Amino acid sequence: MKPTIYDVAKEAGVSISTVSKVMNNTGNISAETRKRIQETMKRLNYQPFVASVKKRMRTIGLLIPNIADPFMAEMARSIEDQGRKLGLSLMVCSTDNDLEKEVEYISMLQQKYIDGIIVATGLKRNKAIKALIDTEIPVVLLSRDVPSLAIDTVIVDDFFGAFEATSYLIKLGHKRIAMITEDIEFPSIECRFQGYKKALENAGLMYDEGLVSFNNISFDGGKKSALALLQSNKMPTAIFASTESLAIGTIQSAHELNVKIPEDLSVIGFDNTILATMCVPQLTTIAQPIEEMAQKAIELLIEEINTPKKVRQRVVLSPELIVRDSTGKAKQ
Amino acid sequence: MKPTIYDVAKEAGVSISTVSKVMNNTGNISAETRKRIQETMKRLNYQPFVASVKKRMRTIGLLIPNIADPFMAEMARSIEDQGRKLGLSLMVCSTDNDLEKEVEYISMLQQKYIDGIIVATGLKRNKAIKALIDTEIPVVLLSRDVPSLAIDTVIVDDFFGAFEATSYLIKLGHKRIAMITEDIEFPSIECRFQGYKKALENAGLMYDEGLVSFNNISFDGGKKSALALLQSNKMPTAIFASTESLAIGTIQSAHELNVKIPEDLSVIGFDNTILATMCVPQLTTIAQPIEEMAQKAIELLIEEINTPKKVRQRVVLSPELIVRDSTGKAKQ
DNA sequence: CTGAAAGCGCTAACAT
């Protein structure tokens, strides 16, 4: 049996409150007694139950679409590391952006006396997130923006990232620049689309609907979209993919059609996950500052836990262009 | 404030034990009372604290090297799904195979009254794992084999997988088959190495030390190893990489040297993660049955939780060859 | 069919 505070107390010949005091460094305990108790705890490998009185599990929940997605996995890792430094564990909840799973997980987390929740999942039509706020569990939104709600939020400047990506392609001399994107379901995707349009506009290039392709499936969708674009009579010389998987799908399609990257086609992605360095050629991309995002999210969550009524913040971090081998000058 | 059982009882005009009984479906409760209580619980959005008396958090811990690694992320997702069906949450613990972090995480998990732990991390020199067993928390080893210990274990037949991979290359007519592998630190890697050797031997091919390259770093190591092999005067016509990242590194090096895959070089990997379908050309690989492994691991863990003294099992699952585009017939 | 009460492991106020 797992030893309890009573076992330790009995072994050390003291009362349980004395043991409690040395554990929490409260009250006055003689150096001698403290030492004896500490030794006893070690000897019995005593591990106090974190949640017995305070009903706080020292754990945070992470609501994400899918832990198997590289971007989310890398984000989770950063969050885990930041949390561990503070003695917090990480509960991973993959929702597939499915409302039912979201609700189910939120309920599970409540029952487990989680200290706080980081939300990076869809939460369609705000229904689930309203339920979440009602629980009064501290929440921070990560990579998800719901401007109508006063919640701590950490996002990346998607508009700027897309603008930067497109502008870079323009600087390389490209004039026919396509965009392959996910369906515009979330504000972040919409922003990337707008950033693309704005960059074209600023450069005096005409926005061409026929050069934009929407997808509900990520990777395979990207392949198909790229295939169609590259076979059309107005083939683009550059493609901005709003997601890493979309970009990789594009690379595969180009390969199939014997379109050389970057000679015949430049490709630029978004996220900068492990995938970007693992493809051939390595992908030029807009990097999300994953580590900073994770750190800021945890920071806000901790503040919220400690000061429940504090003013809410909205933190916008800047993405950064990483130039690799999938982009090059436009042919004359 | 989060409502407690007392709030529900008061609202419904009954005692707390009656509420408890309807929650747990125990005792005899009139249909009427039950209904009234259930409605009250719903109205108050009552979420009982899971661990109050039984001291079980309905949560399992997953000790892995790194959640950001695609193979582990996919495994985590499968485990998460299997667990969710049973109302279990998943705590992710990335250890980097570092003894200190392992010990720290094990202690954290104990304090959180985890129901069980799935271990897929290094646990060097068994020190940490012995500590773990002493805790009496149910444990199952996943993708990690410590034959000297009587613990439930789920592994893949690494020897057979490597044997199959190598045999397939031989069947394609290859005679100079190299192997790029991680340092032999863990039994699974050793088995893959032996499987490779055995396949060569069975085919009457000479084992050549110069064709085997060990790496302590995964991806970049793979690149370097491949670079060296492909530039040597006895360049192989096929490479078996014991890991997906190693295989991808190999593909990149081949690309750099203008060695065509599969025309000039066949490459075969191990794991079958998302990376295998995302590279160009798509990777022929030995697939680990991730879903079955996860399912079996959870199954064994649940058994262990319910029947602490049951006989321990060692489950060995078969990997499977998935042929894609990175392998082809040897040139004459 | 329902309720009172003991007990789980621990903290925090209050004695001594």
Add this chain to the structure above:
DNA sequence: ATGTTAGCGCTTTCAG
């Protein structure tokens, strides 16, 4: 400097 005790939210006998 140490101990006693009430109480946290819940389950589980045991009475009624």
